[in-house]
Every structure is written in structure tokens, then in C-alpha cells.
Amino acid sequence: MAFKQITSPHAHAAQNTSKVMQLVLWATVPGLAALTIQFGWGSLINVVLAVVTAVACEAAILKLRKRPVAFYLQDYSAVVTAVLLGLALPPLAAWWVVVVGSMFSIIIAKQLYGGLGYNPFNPAMVGYVVLLISFPIQMTTWITPLSLLPDGVSHPGIIESLGIVFGGYSPADGVTGATPLDVFKHSSGLVVDQIYESNPLFSQAAFAGVGWEWVNLGFLAGGIVLLATRIFTWHGPVAMLAAIAVMSLLFWDGGSSESPGSPLMHLFSGASMMGAFFILTDPVSSAVSNRGRLIYGALIGVLVYIIRAWGNYPDAVAFAVLIANFAAPFIDNYTLPRTYGHTDRRRATEKEED
Amino acid sequence: MRSTWVTPGGVHPPENKHQSVTMPIGSLPIPEKLLVPLSQHIGAPAKACVKVGTKVLKGQKIADATGAVSVPMHAPTSGTVTAIEDRPIAHSSGMSAPCIEITTDGKDTWIEHKGVVDFEHASPQALTKTIADAGIAGMGGAGFPSAIKLSPGHRRPINTLIINATECEPYITADDSAIRERAAEIITGIGILSHILGNPVNILIGIEDNKPEAIAALEPHVADTGISVVSFPTKYPSGGEKQLIYILTGKELPSGQLPADAGMVCINIGTTYAIKRAVVDGEPLISRVTTMTGNACGINRNYETLIGTPVSHMLAHSEFNEHACSRLVMGGPMMGFSLTSAEVPIVKTTNCILAPSYSEIPDDEPAQACIRCGMCAEACPASLLPQQLFWYSQAEDHDRLEAHNLFDCIECGACSYVCPSNIPLVQYYRSSKGEILKAREEKVKSDHARERFEFHQQRMEQAEKDKEAKRAARREAAEKAKATVAANSGTEKEGTGPVPGSAADIIAAAQARAAAKQVSPEEQQAKFERSIAGAEMRVQMATDKLAETNAKQTEDQKNILNAALEGAKQKLEQAQARLAEHVKKHSEQVK
Numbered sequence: 001m002a003f004k005q006i007t008s009p010h011a012h013a014a015q016n017t018s019k020v021m022q023l024v025l026w027a028t029v030p031g032l033a034a035l036t037i038q039f040g041w042g043s044l045i046n047v048v049l050a051v052v053t054a055v056a057c058e059a060a061i062l063k064l065r066k067r068p069v070a071f072y073l074q075d076y077s078a079v080v081t082a083v084l085l086g087l088a089l090p091p092l093a094a095w096w097v098v099v100v101g102s103m104f105s106i107i108i109a110k111q112l113y114g115g116l117g118y119n120p121f122n123p124a125m126v127g128y129v130v131l132l133i134s135f136p137i138q139m140t141t142w143i144t145p146l147s148l149l150p151d152g153v154s155h156p157g158i159i160e161s162l163g164i165v166f167g168g169y170s171p172a173d174g175v176t177g178a179t180p181l182d183v184f185k186h187s188s189g190l191v192v193d194q195i196y197e198s199n200p201l202f203s204q205a206a207f208a209g210v211g212w213e214w215v216n217l218g219f220l221a222g223g224i225v226l227l228a229t230r231i232f233t234w235h236g237p238v239a240m241l242a243a244i245a246v247m248s249l250l251f252w253d254g255g256s257s258e259s260p261g262s263p264l265m266h267l268f269s270g271a272s273m274m275g276a277f278f279i280l281t282d283p284v285s286s287a288v289s290n291r292g293r294l295i296y297g298a299l300i301g302v303l304v305y306i307i308r309a310w311g312n313y314p315d316a317v318a319f320a321v322l323i324a325n326f327a328a329p330f331i332d333n334y335t336l337p338r339t340y341g342h343t344d345r346r347r348a349t350e351k352e353e354d
Numbered sequence: 355m356r357s358t359w360v361t362p363g364g365v366h367p368p369e370n371k372h373q374s375v376t377m378p379i380g381s382l383p384i385p386e387k388l389l390v391p392l393s394q395h396i397g398a399p400a401k402a403c404v405k406v407g408t409k410v411l412k413g414q415k416i417a418d419a420t421g422a423v424s425v426p427m428h429a430p431t432s433g434t435v436t437a438i439e440d441r442p443i444a445h446s447s448g449m450s451a452p453c454i455e456i457t458t459d460g461k462d463t464w465i466e467h468k469g470v471v472d473f474e475h476a477s478p479q480a481l482t483k484t485i486a487d488a489g490i491a492g493m494g495g496a497g498f499p500s501a502i503k504l505s506p507g508h509r510r511p512i513n514t515l516i517i518n519a520t521e522c523e524p525y526i527t528a529d530d531s532a533i534r535e536r537a538a539e540i541i542t543g544i545g546i547l548s549h550i551l552g553n554p555v556n557i558l559i560g561i562e563d564n565k566p567e568a569i570a571a572l573e574p575h576v577a578d579t580g581i582s583v584v585s586f587p588t589k590y591p592s593g594g595e596k597q598l599i600y601i602l603t604g605k606e607l608p609s610g611q612l613p614a615d616a617g618m619v620c621i622n623i624g625t626t627y628a629i630k631r632a633v634v635d636g637e638p639l640i641s642r643v644t645t646m647t648g649n650a651c652g653i654n655r656n657y658e659t660l661i662g663t664p665v666s667h668m669l670a671h672s673e674f675n676e677h678a679c680s681r682l683v684m685g686g687p688m689m690g691f692s693l694t695s696a697e698v699p700i701v702k703t704t705n706c707i708l709a710p711s712y713s714e715i716p717d718d719e720p721a722q723a724c725i726r727c728g729m730c731a732e733a734c735p736a737s738l739l740p741q742q743l744f745w746y747s748q749a750e751d752h753d754r755l756e757a758h759n760l761f762d763c764i765e766c767g768a769c770s771y772v773c774p775s776n777i778p779l780v781q782y783y784r785s786s787k788g789e790i791l792k793a794r795e796e797k798v799k800s801d802h803a804r805e806r807f808e809f810h811q812q813r814m815e816q817a818e819k820d821k822e823a824k825r826a827a828r829r830e831a832a833e834k835a836k837a838t839v840a841a842n843s844g845t846e847k848e849g850t851g852p853v854p855g856s857a858a859d860i861i862a863a864a865q866a867r868a869a870a871k872q873v874s875p876e877e878q879q880a881k882f883e884r885s886i887a888g889a890e891m892r893v894q895m896a897t898d899k900l901a902e903t904n905a906k907q908t909e910d911q912k913n914i915l916n917a918a919l920e921g922a923k924q925k926l927e928q929a930q931a932r933l934a935e936h937v938k939k940h941s942e943q944v945k
Contacts, residue, residue, distance in 0.1 A: 003682040003692065004681050004692060004694075004717075005694050006692045008687075008688065008767050008770075009767030009768075010710070011715060012770070012773075013367070013772050015774045016719070016722075016776065020725075020774050071720070075722055116723040117723035118723075230729075233728065233732070283725050288728060288739055288741055289731065289739055290731075332742070337738070339738055340362075340609075340735070340762060341608050341611075342608075342759065346757050346758075346759065348757050351753035352753050
């Protein structure tokens with residue numbers, strides 16, 4: 001009788017990486033639904049286009065690298081990257097914007113570094129930032145939320161949307177418009193109350209900004225599901241949101257004309273919730289320990305606020321995440337947990353410094 | 355109700371314990387041949403004290419303990435020794451080791467033996483010796499000789515005795531069933547331990563709450579004994595010694611220390627039963643309860659198994675279906691190791707043989723990339739960062755591995771269990787630990803070599819310098835002589851210069867050479883002192899080496915080192931004697 005020699009442990013939990021990724025994909029559904037309801041078919045087209053491009057790129061590069069293509073595609077990581085990029089891009093962006101971004105995410109930001117697990121930066125955010133810097137006009141043209149469309153104007157249908165994306169047609173007047181963060185960026189001179197009265201984005205909002213509040217709620221809901229299923233721990237997201245809340249409280253400035261906006265507005269505008277639950281929770285490029293993730297999340301929150309309030313861009317999650325990605329290995333060196341039987345935490349670099 | 359503490363991390367794998375406790379502990383027919391390995395414990399292997407052909411009785415000693423950390427072996431039944439040779443043993447590497455093969459006679463005739471019923475009146479030393487002579491080593495898995503744990507000479511008095519009845523590994527029910535059926539004897543065993551250790555204040559039986567029958571069996575026996583049965587929520591790996599100590603006392607054992615350093619002794623509950631049998635009944639450790647379980651076997655139950663029983667014998671009596679078996683594991687599904695052959699014997703630490711079907715434990719999926727999701731860190735009971743350890747293990751970055759406390763990893767496998775990418779993490783850690791230990795040993799060796807080389811270099815340089823100094827002195831003397839000769843001849847034959855080959859010249863040169871060769875007494879003394887210094891150094895090095903190797907080396911090596919030390923000492927004495935003689939002579943000359 002001869003038996004296989006296999007290392008312990010012999011039992012394994014049922015969880016696997018593909019399932020984790022698929023769960024993340026399912027959790028984006030509320031956010032995607034909110035985006036589609038509020039801003040039309042654009043986001044859905046973005047997502048589909050990005051997924052097709054990303055999977056094709058991933059397969060091509062894996063083939064070039066002589067890796068088993070089917071095995072690696074099954075981990076769904078390329079799909080997750082593509083979906084997140086597609087959700088972040090403005091709806092009805094031209095097809096080549098989406099394709100260039102997805103290609104850059106997968107080929108440059110992920111596969112060139114060695115593929116899944118080896119990329120120091122969040123691939124979706126690298127793609128996003130490349131697009132934002134290269135094509136600022138396309139990247140800052142947002143769609144008007146459903147309830148604020150002028151009379152007689154509606155979001156383009158699915159056919160018309162495809163025409164805009166692939167045929168280069170322009171959407172009808174009034175279909176594009178500013179976002180709440182844009183409004184705050186470009187309304188110096190008005191006190192917050194005036195902005196809230198004069199701009200329908202706020203005057204007709206339930207609590208934070210028409211359309212965007214629902215999108216953020218959607219991502220928040222998806223994020224809570226992932227938290228509950230223990231896909232990630234609370235440390236990163238809570239630290240980021242807390243940091244944004246604290247910063248916007250500190251600099252609220254009583255709602256003067258210099259005020260960058262209220263905590264509620266910041267928490268439920270732009271990519272706050274998506275960033276907190278879907279971007280900074282990318283474990284590959286984030287800090288590893290719980291304490292490290294607290295610091296990492298807080299750093300992102302502070303950076304987001306700083307760039308929003310005093311930087312050149314209305315939103316800043318992508319930049320903040322990339323900067324924090326740089327800092328993650330450094331954070332890791334100083335945030336080791338205290339091991340059983342040790343009185344102190346150690347530093348990762350301890351032995352090298354001797 | 356005593357309070358308990360909660361360890362970080364941990365996992366909840368399916369328990370699968372119910373299958374093997376439906377029947378009471380059974381026994382197997384005596385196998386035709388038993389194979390008793392000489393090393394079933396931590397420490398030096400035992401040394402066979404029987405020869406091929408010797409007839410042995412059940413319980414007769416067949417191998418002596420060697421050295422301080424070792425236990426003897428006994429014949430599990432009566433029969434004849436038919437071989438003493440290397441055979442494949444139960445080891446994760448599938449290696450072979452010396453074993454004694456006994457061909458059984460089926461009579462199971464006991465050797466004469468007698469126990470001590472009133473152990474309260476026996477001295478702890480005598481009881482400890484009985485336990486040592488009975489060949490008892492920790493039966494929970496590590497196999498550490500129990501008598502050593504119980505020996506006096508601890509830095510602190512033992513105030514806590516912890517009996518480990520956790521049995522946190524899935525599938526295994528050896529301790530559980532033993533407690534259910536033998537609670538009274540187990541409590542007697544604990545009483546013996548308590549007596550040996552000077553009646554510690556706290557005697558705690560730690561048991562997970564998934565064994566209510568065992569807890570109920572213990573409770574009537576502990577009344578008025580001062581023993582507490584402490585149950586706590588089931589979580590793997592609560593049965594790890596460090597984890598259990600924390601759960602029961604809220605104290606962490608400082609890294610690198612033993613429980614005794616903290617005034618505690620931790621003993622597996624199966625071992626307490628063996629101790630009772632050894633002391634009260636005078637029976638050495640020749641059998642143990644082993645769980646036979648897994649869906650590839652028709653019968654799942656516990657057996658009182660003779661040490662040395664081939665696993666195949668156990669399988670043959672358990673309706674084993676080889677084709678349905680995905681792997682054969684000795685131990686549990688978390689920390690057990692796979693057996694490549696079923697011919698290996700059951701040993702003192704074998705608590706379970708697991709023969710799972712493919713649907714129970716399928717073949718491992720290929721490993722995917724680590725995405726540093728951190729599920730491993732959440733599961734780690736030692737609060738390590740397994741994902742970072744994995745990363746640095748791949749990079750062979752030993753400094754980072756040590757800074758991340760690799761050596762505090764207890765290899766429980768919780769990280770690999772939860773890993774969604776199916777990475778065999780524990781295997782990486784084991785391999786890295788091995789590499790680091792090897793590198794440390796090599797560093798010690800190379801440090802020695804370097805020291806030796808540097809000392810040699812220094813000596814050579816000094817010798818060269820001395821030679822140079824002598825040469826210079828000689829040259830100077832010769833020139834002086836020449837100058838004298840020249841001066842002399844100058845006065846005689848002005849202007850012609852020294853006559854080459856003149857008799858006076860040759861004599862002067864010879865005198866100069868002799869003067870140069872005649873080392874001054876001071877120089878002579880310095881030379882002796884140098885040789886003494888050299889000899890002292892060698893003695894020191896030999897002593898160091900001996901001290902260092904004392905612990906782990908065999909007797910032969912120790913003898914060689916001792917001889918080297920003696921030689922060095924002799925040379926030192928000789929050199930000292932020469933110096934003394936010289937000094938005496940010189941002082942006489944001066945006088």
C-alpha cells in the first residue's frame with residue numbers, strides 16, 4: 001500500500017480566491033444599480049466594455065508570459081479591476097477612454113509587475129489616474145442626475161447611449177452637468193447656505209447631493225455585505241471615512257464662503273463610499289496588519305479631503321489611494337502586531353538596523 | 355465557574371468527532387509482529403538491551419534510556435525478538451530508524467510487576483523514577499519525557515498543574531473516550547502528579563465544551579480533590595500548550611520559555627492515565643488509546659492499541675477500503691502528517707489514524723497567488739502576520755522572518771486552513787525555520803574558523819616580525835664588526851681599506867654572527883611567554899568547544915574533545931615549566 005505524501009493541514013475551509021472575487025463583484029451591484037438609475041446606461045456600458053478589454057488583455061499577457069491562461073483567468077481578479085474602473089469612469093465616456101484605461105490597468109499596473117498579488121498599486125486607480133491626467137475633458141464630463149434633467153430631456157436609451165460611446169455623438173443639451181464636489185470647487189464667494197439654496201443638486205437632495213447620495217448609499221450597502229461576510233476587516237474603511245468626517249468637521253468653517261463643505265456632503269459625494277469599501281480594501285496594495293490598515297485608511301481619508309479642499313481636482317480618491325499605496329510597505333514595517341509571548345511589538349526592519 | 359480567557363484568532367473546522375465515539379474503546383487481536391521504534395520521544399533514542407532471539411515477556415524492558423532526555427522501551431506483549439534494524443517509522447519525511455521487531459507468541463504473558471497503591475507515602479523522587487522507568491513520554495503529540503517535567507530543581511515552585519484534555523483537533527476522540535471510561539483512574543493519575551509537584555495550588559483540567567460526556571464523567575471524581583474541570587468554547591487550536599495556558603490563566607508564556615519557568619506544568623490527560631498505570635499498577639507504557647476514523651474505514655472507533663502495532667493491522671480490522679482513501683494521516687487533519695506506507699507502527703504519541711475518503715478531504719487544489727487578504731492573520735492564534743511570513747519565506751529574507759517572529763509560529767495550520775488561495779503556508783514556515791537554524795549553525799562554525807584563522811594570521815605576522823628583528827640585529831652586528839675591522843686595519847695600513855679575506859676579518863664576522871645568534875635572555879623569556887599564551891588560547895578554545903557541545907553531542911565526540919583539552923593543558927604546563935626553568939637560570943646567571 002502506498003499513499004500520497006501531503007503536507008498538513010489536511011483540512012481546508014471552503015473559501016477560495018475566485019469566490020472572494022465573485023462576492024466582491026456581487027457587492028458592487030447596488031452601487032451599479034444606483035449609478036444606472038441616476039445617470040443612465042453609461043456606467044453599465046463602461047463596466048461591460050472594461051471587463052471585455054481587461055479579460056482580453058489579461059489572457060494575452062498570460063499567454064505571452066507562458067502561464068496557464070484558464071487557471072489565472074478563473075481567479076476573477078481582472079474582472080474585479082475592470083468593474084471598479086468601469087464604475088469610476090464617467091458614464092457615456094467614449095469607448096477608447098474605457099479601453100485605454102482598462103489596458104493600462106491590466107497590462108502596465110498589474111501584469112508588468114508580475115500579475116495578481118505582486119502589484120504595488122491599485123490597478124484600477126492607476127488606469128483611472130492615467131485617464132484623468134491624459135484626457136481631463138472626457139474624464140470630468142458627468143451626467144445630470146435623473147431628477148434634475150430639464151423638462152422634456154431624458155437620459156439616452158441603450159441604443160442612443162451606444163451611439164454616444166462608440167459613434168462619438170454628443171448627448172442632448174442638459175444631459176451633462178456638474179457634480180456636488182465640482183460645485184463646491186467652483187463656487188468661491190458663496191457661503192454654504194447660499195450654495196445649498198441656489199443649486200438644485202443640493203436644494204433637491206435628500207441629505208447630501210442629488211443622485212450621488214444614492215450611489216454612495218449603494219456602495220455602502222455592498223460594503224457592509226462584504227464586511228459581514230468577513231472578506232475584509234473594518235479597519236481600513238472605517239478609518240478612511242472617520243478621517244474624512246473629522247477633517248471636514250475641523251475645516252467646516254461654519255459654512256463660510258471658504259468652507260470646503262459639510263461632513264455629510266463629503267462622505268456621500270464622489271467616490272467616498274466606493275473608495276472606502278471597494279478601492280482601499282484591495283488587499284494586495286494596502287497595508288497588511290489591522291493597525292497598519294487603520295493608518296493606511298486614515299491617510300487616504302486625510303489625503304482625499306486635502307486634495308478635494310485645496311487641490312486642483314474636485315475628487316481625489318484615486319490620487320489618495322495611489323499615494324497611500326506608496327506608503328503601505330513603510331507602514332507595514334512599523335505596525336507589526338504584538339506576538340503571543342512578547343511584551344512589545346517589533347519592527348520589521350529590526351534585524352537590518354543592528 | 356472559573357473564568358477563562360479568549361485567545362486571538364483560531365478557526366472552527368468541522369469537528370467530525372461523533373463518528374468514532376459511538377462504540378466504547380475496543381481492542382485489536384495481537385498482531386503477528388510488533389515493531390517498536392527506539393525513538394518515539396523527544397531526546398536521545400533508547401538503546402536496545404535485548405538481542406535477536408531473546409524471548410521477552412509483556413512489559414519487559416527491551417531498550418534502555420540513554421542520557422538525561424530519553425525514555426526506555428518495553429515489550430508490548432510476549433514473544434521473541436526477531437530483528438533489531440532500521441525500518442520505516444511514522445515520520446513526516448517517511449524515513450527509517452532503528453526498531454525492535456517482536457514476533458508475538460499470542461500468549462500475552464506479563465512479566466512480574468507490582469505497583470504502589472499508597473503513593474501518598476512514596477517520595478516524589480521515587481515516583482518520578484517509576485514514571486521514567488515506565489517509559490512515559492507526553493502522549494499528546496510532542497513526546498517529551500514526562501519525568502523531566504516532574505523533576506525537582508525548577509527555578510520556582512510549581513503552583514499550577516494544567517491537565518490538557520482539550521483535544522481540539524477534529525476527528526480525534528482518544529482522550530475524550532478515555533475520560534468517559536477511565537475518569538477515576540485519570541483522577542488518581544492527577545493525584546500522583548500533584549503529590550510529586552508538592553500539591554500545586556491550582557490543578558486545572560482544561561477541556562473544550564464539545565465534550566459534555568467527558569466533563570460529566572470527570573465531575574463526580576473531582577469533588578473535594580481541589581481539582582477544577584474548566585470547560586471553554588471550542589476553537590482550534592485551544593489545545594496548544596501556550597494557548598491553553600492563556601485560556602486557563604490569562605497569562606502568556608514569554609517567548610522561548612517553558613511552562614516551568616512560569617511555575618506551571620502542563621500534562622496531557624492521556625499521559626495521566628499512563629502515569630496511574632505505571633505507579634499504581636506497575637505497568638510500563640506499552641499501549642495507548644488511538645482513534646481509527648475517516649470515511650475510508652467502515653468502522654470508526656477507538657482502540658486500546660499496543661505500541662508497535664502496524665497501522666496496516668489496525669486498518670485491516672476496520673473495514674478499510676484503500677481505493678476510497680485520499681490519504682493516510684497519523685494525527686489529526688490539522689497537524690497530522692501523511693503516511694506513505696501503512697506498515698509503520700503506532701507509537702507512544704499516535705493519538706489518531708485518519709483515513710479520509712476523497713469527498714471528506716479531497717486532493718489539494720493548486721495554489722493561487724497570495725493576495726494578502728489577511729484571513730490568515732485573522733486566524734493566527736499567535737498574532738503573527740502569516741502573509742508577510744510567506745512573502746519573506748519565498749524571498750528567503752531571514753532577517754525579516756525573525757523580526758516577524760517566525761519562531762513563535764506553533765505550526766497549527768489555521769492560516770493554511772483559511773487561505774483562499776490554498777497556499778501550503780505551514781510548509782513554507784517549516785522550511786524557513788530549518789534554513790535559519792542551519793544558517794545559525796553554519797555561522798557559529800564559520801565564526802570559529804575565522805577566529806582560528808585570525809589567530810593563526812596574527813601568530814605568523816608576529817613570527818615574521820621577530821625574524822625581521824633578528825635579521826636586522828645580525829646585519830647591524832656584522833656592520834659594526836666590519837667597521838671595527840676597518841678601523842683597526844686603517845690604523846695599521848692607512849688608505850688601503852680593509853683587506854678582504856684577512857684572518858682578523860673572518861674571525862670578527864664569525865664573532866658577530868655568534869653574538870647575533872646568542873638571543874638575549876629577555877628575548878628568550880618573551881619567546882616562552884608567547885608559547886604559553888598560545889597554549890592558553892588553545893586550552894580556552896577547547897574548553898569553550900566542549901562546553902558548547904556538551905548538551906547535544908554523543909559520548910564519543912565528547913571524549914575526543916576532552917582528549918584535545920587534556921593535550922592542550924599538557925602543552926601549557928610544559929611551556930610554563932620551561933619558562934620557570936629559564937627564569938631561574940637567568941636569575942642565577944645575573945647573580
